[in-house]
Amino acid sequence: MANVATTNNQSKEADALSSVALLLAGAVFLLMMIAGLLMRSAQGKLIDLDPTLFYQLMTAHGAGMVGAAALSGAAIMWLFLGRHVSLNKLAFKAFLALFLLGVVLILYSIFVGGFGGGWTFLYPLPAHSGGVWETAAAATFLVGLLLVGAGFLVLYFEMGRAILVRYGNLSQALAWPLVFRGKMETVPPPTIVASTVIVIFNSVGTVVGAATLAISLINLFVPTFEIDALLAKNMIYFFGHVFINASIYMAVIGVYEILPEYTGRPWKVSRPFAIGWSAVLLFVLAVYPHHLLQDMVMPPWMLVMGQVVSYLSGLPILAVTAFAMLGYVSGSGMKWDLASALLFLGVFGWSVGVVPAIIDGIISINKVMHNTLWVPGHFHTYLLVGEVAMSFGVMAWIVRSKQDVALFSGLQRAVFWTYVVGALGFAMVFLTSGAASVPRRWAVHAPEWIMQDRIATLLGIVTLLSAVYFVTRFGSRLASGERK
């Protein structure tokens, strides 16, 4: 039976701040799913949507979903890192404030300013809209992103500081003695190893990302600065990949911390586990200078390598996580409830979602594949069935009551399976459409694609309904818990 030692101080741990952030992220997930459904049903000609509005929705959906994924990931990481080191709450508040301010600016730029450049603010799109949106709107969008970045930096640095105070230096926290010498006096828990890796590469990423944003801003106002478009594009894509991948790495900390309560087996840092996480760190960091220096010294083949690495950098983490999880779960007499099922689903979805990424990464030179719905297919799998499922799992865990621990009611089972079918199915349709060369980012679809669009819309509705259940259950239980 589950180890319930931690349930006693659960209320203390599940600190209110993370819960608020998770609830916020949950609400954004729901809203943006609606935006996504509007897009999908417009493609399926079920509703009539002006293409301009379609692109605004797409920009909002992309930015909002990535933001919410990062927010929920950050909340999960904060929640569980707080079990091991002492964190200053002020930092999380500052993070939330900056994050929300940034989001307000971004939404303003999209819906009032009419910015529809796509969440990747692809250079040189912001400056050349053909009159659809103004420089000011694009600038507001970029400043909003800068604020969000600043918020994350505050958060990461506070976490890094707390880790240093507790573990002395980063090599210890990364379990490097274990990696290099195979042994270590006190091995840090998986949460510390994971958090340290995330803090390091996302800090670096945010610093470089901020520089890229600053440049894009300058370019907006002084268009004669002919900024190397390829360099800017590479930086943005690379930063985007790292950032969105990191949201999964943050969320997976929830799996490391919660699953042991259900398997009764503590999640330990093994040597392969430590190597897997450090490998990702090295992969990602090795690619930055390469992007920065490519003008001067890098041959073109390294450029392609960089893209491939940015796609595949998450593999080692996935491998060590998925294998370890299977090891812990099998034969443990694991108790299933909504929380553990969703967390398990999260790791599963992440693994499945990576397969199309591998295919895409290996043939990433193939521009055609890259511009079809194949790509949204890949990231909707690992986000919708991966990160989002993990977040819902952590939410369910936070509000589980004592009776709930072993309980997986019929309704919950039904909703859970509906979510699995809906979300996986929705992503699969993207993949099949992509394999049939249906382009991505097209507001208006050809008649022969409409059938797929409609099936996807149906599956999307199903997904949305289950998600509404997860989020409202979390919200109402939080509220009633607080009233007590």
Place this chain on the structure above:
Amino acid sequence: MISRIMTLHRPWMTALLIVMLCFVFRGMLERHPVTHIVVQLSALVVAGWLAGQSLGGALPALRLTDWNAGGSVGILVALFAGAFWMLPRNIDWALGQTSGEFAKFVSIPLLMGVSLALSWSRAPALAKCLIKANAVSMLLSLSWVYTTAPERLCNNYLLGQQQELGSVLLWLAIVISVIWSVPLFVSQPLAKHRPANIQTARGVST
């Protein structure tokens, strides 16, 4: 007091020497933006920093633990002074007019070096990290601007020189990040250790 500074705190004299060298060799240093900005201006900051160490050691009251709690004000002064001297037109001012040259030699050591020396060690660790991160980020964007701007940003320097400055700034950003991050992996950089004399500062100033 002066003699105490002179005998106990040698950095003060090094600082003076640096400023003098920067002044005497200004013609040579200012001929190229790399030596001007990366060598001369940084040297002036370092000189101010050293002088500030001496001053703070000899006259702890200067640290203003109340008005400059957590070093916040001193750091703000330094940031604004830095922003001012980052503007290309002020570099032109320093090159073209005596008033500008004078302002440079006085304000950079004082407003950047000395005020940082009197403030930095007391700043919260988080703030320090953010400022460092911002510095690296700024260096990267400046480097990008200078390497790609199609026009000269300083009237006194050539386009080619400007591009050289851009590449040097990129390397500077990389070197600085390595210098700042490598110790985190090897040593025990706990936020706690602060110079002992800060504790005494309050007693002296009140």
Place this chain on the structure above:
Amino acid sequence: MNLKGKALLAACAVSIAGLSALWLATDGGRALTSESARRLRALAATGAVPPSVLEDSRGREILLRSRADVVTLVEFIYTTCPTVCQSAGDAFFKVRSRVLQTPKLAQSVRMLSISFDVEKDGPDRLDDYARGHEADGQMWKVVRARRDGLPGLLDAFGVVVIPNPAYGYTHNAAIHVVRQDGHLAGIYDLEDIDGVMANVRNLVGPAT
């Protein structure tokens, strides 16, 4: 971070002072480089450009401000310049074609390409440059400054010239519009022919 009241107050004061200083130092956020500052200043200047004496390829005196009823367009060049000064010539060529389309403008505009390379730009070189860009010597004259008047002239226009080890000089390249009364009315990038024309039309007044 325990910012006490005093420190908070001081921080606010420093921020206000710092922001004001930056605001002043950038002309209200409008000019980060000396070049943009120079243009702003030229527009705001109250004095007229000096009545410099220049000379053409035959050594004749040409006045920077000759008549009180024409708008003068000025470019600074040196004839052996392989890059910017050739673009400057092209830009003037385009401006002249546009000016000639309107008779009223054709009578009220004159153009000067002024060489600051007083040593090397002798009569032959001035003529070469004029021929190369089809300057007619009437409406558009290619001239050089006189040594004694050069510093004052460059200063009035805020032009900085530095010798370049690789070739000739580096200098500001722009089209300067001088009003009928000798005041600078605008400074434009060489590509901004539309800007120049709009300003000139405005100064000359509606075609009758």
